[in-house]
Amino acid sequence: MGEKQHSVYLSQLKAMLKRNILLKKREKRKTTAEVLLPLYSLSILIIMKLVLPNPNLPEIDTPRGEAELLEHFRMLNNHTIAIVPNTTQTMEFLRKVTSLWDSINNGRNISMITWVPFETEKDLLRAYWMNPESIPIAVLFDDPGPIEGQLKYEIRTNPSLYATPPTTSLYSSELACRSTAKEWYTFTGVLPAIEGGDSCPVNQYYFSGFLALQALLDYTKIRLPPRPKV
Known part of the structure; x- marks a missing residue:
């Protein structure tokens, strides 16, 4: 029984192969297209692979150069920083930032930080629109202040000088x-x-002085003595 079934399968296989061979011989155009079309498509892909640049970018596993956090900020000729609001506590905190800046530079011939206080944000914007180049960077502190309260602030850079990337991107x-x-x-x-x-x-966070100013403010806050518990 098994040999008979095996013989039937073989005969059916032979008949199917013979039928397909005859069909391929009769339809020569179709057979030629079935052979050449894949070869043509493969040739196009090979040519595109050779002509077009490799879309896979090389892996970056080593640092790309070295840079000190305050290096570019030191090279700036203008260290003018606008401040909002103009309060006693804010200005006291900024004097400590200036003292930290001087101690870090350790006698280098670098211009001092010039703080330009404004009462409100509207005053800051009015001064900016009158002379945009006079305000390269600004810091807006939240109440109650950087000494007694938490250090909450917003740094704004001048888009005509160094435009930091939008936070939504x-x-x-x-x-x-x-x-x-x-x-x-x-x-x-x-x-x-x-x-x-x-x-x-x-990189604009570095070139604009954003990172340097952020580090100076945060480090000054860390150095403040803890407030006594009530």
């Missing part, structure tokens, strides 16, 4: 934060018109 273009176009060319063999690492949006 979480990502930049894939190539914006790469080191240089030269490295991209070394990796791909193709030099497209791409952005270099200098245009990485997050």
Whole structure:
């Protein structure tokens, strides 16, 4: 019984193969298309792979250069910082920030921080629109103040000088934060018109003085003696 079933399967297989071979011979155009079309598509893909640059960016597993947090902030010629509000406690806190700045520089020939106080945010905006270049960066403190209360503030940079990235934009273009176009060319063999690492949006926090000012304010607050418990 088993040998008979095996013989039937073989005969059916032979008949099916013979039928398909005859069909392929009769429909030569269709058979040719079935063979050449996959080869044509594969050739197009191979050519595109060779011509187009590699879409896979190289892995960055080592630091891209070194930079000190306050280095660029020291090089700025203008250390003018607008302050809101103009209160006794705020100005006392800023004097401590200035003292910290002087101690960090340790006698270097660097311009002092000039605090320009404003009573309200409206006063700050009015002064900015009258002369935008006079206010490169501003700090707005929340009540009750940075000494007695918690340190809550908002740093605003001048968009005409250094525009920090919007907080609603979480990502930049894939190539914006790469080191240089030269490295991209070394990796791909193709030099497209791409952005270099200098245009990485997050770097504007460093170049604008945002990070330096934030560090000075936070560190000054940390150095304050704890308030006595009531």
